[in-house]
Amino acid sequence: MATETNPETGKLEFFLDVPFPSSREATIALRSLSPDREPRRGGISKQLSVSGSTLSVRWSADEARILRVSVNSFLDHLSLVVETMEDFGPPVDL
């Protein structure tokens, strides 16, 4: 997992793929982690998506420092989702 500079946009990009036990759980994580806006309005954006049972996150940032803050914060939140799932899962049958 390394950061790359996009030659077209000049922005720093970082991709993260997180495997989950099932597609349902990956989607739960996506819907828990996507609603809130980045605290910092400019200089950073991220996209979350689910494919199969993998949650994928793509960041695009102007500066390394801004990227680092956002990624760290995301990882904290992700670990909270995972811990919540461990303590209160598995998801009920719908």
Added chain:
Amino acid sequence: MTVVIGFEGSANKIGVGIISDGEVLSNPRRTYITPPGFMPSDTARHHRAVILTVLKEALEQAGLKPADIDCVAYTKGPGMGAPLVTVAIVARTVAQLWGKPLLGVNHCIGHIEMGRLITKSNNPTVLYVSGGNTQVIAYLERRYRIFGETIDIAVGNCLDRFARVIKISNDPSPGYNIEQMAKKGTRYVELPYTVKGMDVSFSGILSFIEETVFAMLVETTERAMAHCGSQEVLIVGGVGCNQRLQEMMGVMCKERGAKLFATDERFCIDNGAMIAQAGWEMFRTGRVTELEDSWITQRYRTDEVEVTWRD
């Protein structure tokens, strides 16, 4: 029977409460106390460390399983960003794990609905006073109208900063310790008293005494009562615990033949059950929050919410 679980963590208290048709089944809470004051990221870290434990306590103390819950309510705002997100994330996750609808609640309305439930007041003029908020509120036609508010800092913030200046302990809260010291006071010092119509200002009088700030709040509450023809006052918010404030408000109410309502520290200080109660009211009128719309917000005015559960 409708059972709602509420998650609150917009400032330094993290609470999870469960309400079933007006009965508080559980309401555990933890407070993050740190000198000299609490910062958003440290507070979020504190909440993160304890929230799942508090959630388990709430379920255990209520004697319920997740299947017994009908709705998951959480604080949408206002408040500090990082702590709000931490709590919202857990609420969204359990709502999905348990297959229950989600409800974003306005923190101030949580205080109001808890106050109405506990005191059984009918249609009171509300004084909402805490570390983060100071508002005089009256209900009219489906909105909690903000009649008056602080034009700068909240009265609780003023008290907290004063406590910091004179180096009073933060444990259990700065305001509580100021109150205990003030009980032994004998001299009244006249300080700038700033009321502008319906509004108040506290930033100019950081070297204040309770008498002055509380008198300002009693005046603006009385003005709102006069405008609305109201015969009830309800005090909510952490500063509402203060006996002197209740005493002074009581004197004004007695003079007007009005009734004063207040709750004890379990419910006037931020707690999870108040979010559950406001959520219960909203849920009964068919309101839910879709996950995509469940973002938190640091600014969320009390009058932005359509109060569909009152006439």
